[in-house]
Amino acid sequence: MLSPVNISMESLNLITLAPMLIPVVGALLIIIMDLFKSEQDKSLYVMISLLILGIDFMALLESAGVFAKDGTVMGVFDVMMIDGLAILSQFIIVVASMLFIPLALSKSRFSEYAYAEFFALFLFMIAGFQFMVSTDNLILVFVGLETASLALYTLIAMHNRDKSFEAAVKYFTMGALAAGFYSFGAMVFYALTGSVEINQIASVLSDNNYADIGFVLVGVVFMLASFGFKLSMVPFHTWTPDVYEGSSSALAGYMSIVPKIAAFVVAMRLFEFLIHSGVVWLEVVLYALVVITMTMANIWALVQQDVKRMLAYSSISHAGFVMAAILIGTTQANSALFFYWILFSVTNLGSFSMLWISRQKKLPSGQQSDHSFDKFSGLAKTSPLAASIMALFMLSLAGLPPFALFWGKMYMISAAVTGGYTVLALIMALNSAIAGYYYLKLIVYMFMKDPIIVHNADISAVNATNAIKTIVGVAVIGTIFAFLTVNSLLEFVTSFVYNSGY
């Protein structure tokens, strides 16, 4: 006879689950609203999503308070976890989403925003990412990853253009492959240690002193490939430029930030203990991966004819740059990862929003793609403000002081220096110099060339509304005045990372 299950509510620690449940409930709410009265204006759903994300943010503040008081907290049968990494990455996810969702209020009508499902899926996706980062359990990571990814594929396809379908299918295929690799890797680790929890795996492996190092490496290879796809590391990056090109600029900007930070956190949890326990092979492979990703993506970006594709390669390169933090693995490096990513989000969301603002509904004749370099030629003459803002974001991405990303870059290189990776630090610095060229290329087009394509109207703001302008304004202020916030941000990030033992 089965004995009744006795669980006290306190042991469940439901606060650990609250931040993910909020967007799930919000998504359901949006679907229900659609059932009652369909075909409502997108502004309604945008605001509802924004409010829900606001509540999510409050819940995160709450759990940050719990973490600051009690340290790492486990809950819901020790599956969920609140630690510094989880909180920091969720902050990035939620804030970036809050900055993203008003971009839906574009002037031109795009079909995807007419559906309530877009916003519901968007919130489900956020919940997925939040699950992914706030657990130690490989199975729950998988569930979160798939929830988020499936929602994201649909969001891309909803853009409703030939290229969008191509992008979605491409992303889906690659994502399915990555998921396969992931489950294989997790299976190997389970077979070795009898556990799917990362800290359990770590302790079992170190107890038997990595006796089955061969199998560990097999697991690591699968995991590396899987995260390689998700983080678009070279040579698993091939889908990235096409997917970015096929999806709307706003979504592309979002994809360059949020899914990656979620994957970074999981990679950090998994690879950190492996590197620290002296799996030299992993260190070598990661080193090579980081250097190749940074360098090759930069070189490919040099020859792009389309600004969005250029930014896609640039974000691959930035991901490689940040991956170096996981390789270095000191507290400073891990803090630098979050620090860099926060500053990167501000600038990159800004630059993709600028593309979104100038998005024409139909391509004029003589223009190859939505955002070809030619389109921006001579922009400084027709709309100096837009050109200056775009140039500001480019300079920030190039790492020119005192704009936002410089501080991230500096701290990251400093982490490499402190961690003893001198050559890596030099490679990172020189890569920034290579990257300087393609960011400069856009500035050259805007400021030093004459207009090539004759536009009937001011193209810099065809798609602009006050909401989008506000988002760009926030990004501009964040990029210019980053140096005022760097100190508190650094203290905040470092204390969270340090207190969760990374």
Add this chain to the structure above:
Amino acid sequence: MLDHILSILIFFPALAGVLGFVVNKDSIRSYGVAVATIEFVLALWLWFAFDNTVSGMQFMETIALIPTFGINYIVGVDGISMFIIILAAFFTMIGIASLGDTKDIKNMIITLLFLQMTMVGVFVALDAIIFYVFWELSLVPMLYIIGAWGGPLRIYASVKFFLYTFAGSLVMLVGMLFMAYFYYQATGQWSFALLDWYRLILPETFQLWLFVAFFFGFAIKVPMFPFHTWLPYAHGQAPTIGSVILAAILLKMGTYAFIRFSLPLFPDASVYFMYPIAVLAIIMIIYTAMVAYAQKDVKQVVAYSSVSHMGVIILGTFALNVEGISGSIFLMIAHGVVSGALFLLVGVIYDRRHTKMMDQFGGLAHVMPKYATIFGIMMMASVGMPLTINFVGEFLSLLGFYQQSHILTLLAGIAIIVGAIYMLAAYKKMFFGNVTKEENKNLPDVNKRELIALVPLVIITIWLGIYPKPVLGPINTSVESVVQLMHEKSITEEAKKRIPNLLEDITITKTSMKGAH
């Protein structure tokens, strides 16, 4: 107000630049001149308030910026940097005043004001990261000036200029981060403050590596042979104002940084690399002088002669004694005045004829006598004739290096004679003989606006050539403390021997005076 004079000097032009967006296009030139004049007066006030007897930093300001990582806004000025700041303010002023009819003049003047902020910022920054911020930021206005107002190859030239310098400075940034890390290891605290770093004594191997890292950043900026290839393009394509600012101020950032960073931070490495760098400097002097002789374009002649003289500055800096370093700092100012003036003069003739080819001219002395006179004076100064400003600097630099190596100094001295040849040849081609070209017969002489810019430069050239003491005095005081610091910090025997101990010198003179009695 005097307590914050440096911050005012930095941010006043930038603020004025922002407000300049509102000013009407027709009045923007007057606005620019007014702002630049106020800035210049402030800089002169700084000189007036400056205490010549103090060797250390004055008017220091500290504001915490990122204390957790040891980055603070620290500025200060000493005899080494003060005159370059005044020079920067001066050249921005006469640059804007002499600006001819330019398209988009509003953008140009606002850009110049931003550029001025970065220039002053570099020379007063006493925190490595703040220094780096201004150092890098100065690239952007210059990129725009060359790229938007330059000649046919302007985009290539501006991008090359930007990427070259950017790449070099990133290596330097890694060096700075290492330096801060060593400081952290030694003291347990992050700091990028230069005065903190001065107190740190590093083992020789570390010094060598860090010296090389910093060297890349500085040498590309100077530009030293073999990193000089961006400069002829930049000068060749830049508009007159761009060349003037580039030659007069921006290049000085590199040589200034050698004195501010490399020498006091790495005295042993400086001694170790003294000969290789001196050889590079001499190659740079001779080679660019010969290249200058082969040019057909008068602006390229001036550009290469400018590089050639930068070699003398480097040579003086790496003499590592008071005469050499003081001489090189004085030569920085002299070179700024003279090559700035020469670029302005080339601009004058370019405005009239829209060509810079020397074979298009000839006999200009008959047509434009005032122009020929001023050009002649500046040319003589550039050659290093006694009683002109350049002579003092070159003489001291070479005198300083003579104490380190006789042969190399001799070589450098000979190279200066080559300088005389190409400059005189260029002058002959342009100004003497008969007026062969019809277009040249009725060229107007220099007008009032151009005279406003050129006459003060002539006065400075001759005045400081005859009586350099008001400038040389404060420079000397500050340099003495730098050399003394280097002597005390150095750890190898060789370095102790090469870098003179000034305190000892004083005791020796005292005893010899006693002996004389």
